[in-house]
Amino acid sequence: MPLAARIGAQAVGIAAETGSARIFEQLDRLDQAFALVSSEDGVAEFRASLDRIVLHPA
DSSP states (O other), X not given: OHHHHHHHHHHHHHXXXXXXXXXXXXXXXXXXXXXXXXXXXXXXXXXXXXXHHHHSOO
């Protein structure tokens, strides 16, 4: 999971820059998959960064 969380966090940055609906869709799927393992390394950080761009875009 840590590797998936790191890659997901990188994708969050790309999604924020590009506004790609396809990337957002995949990030949503990853977020749902992580819902059951939120205590794994990096998962909370990934979910927080995704929340920042989805719920509070700059």
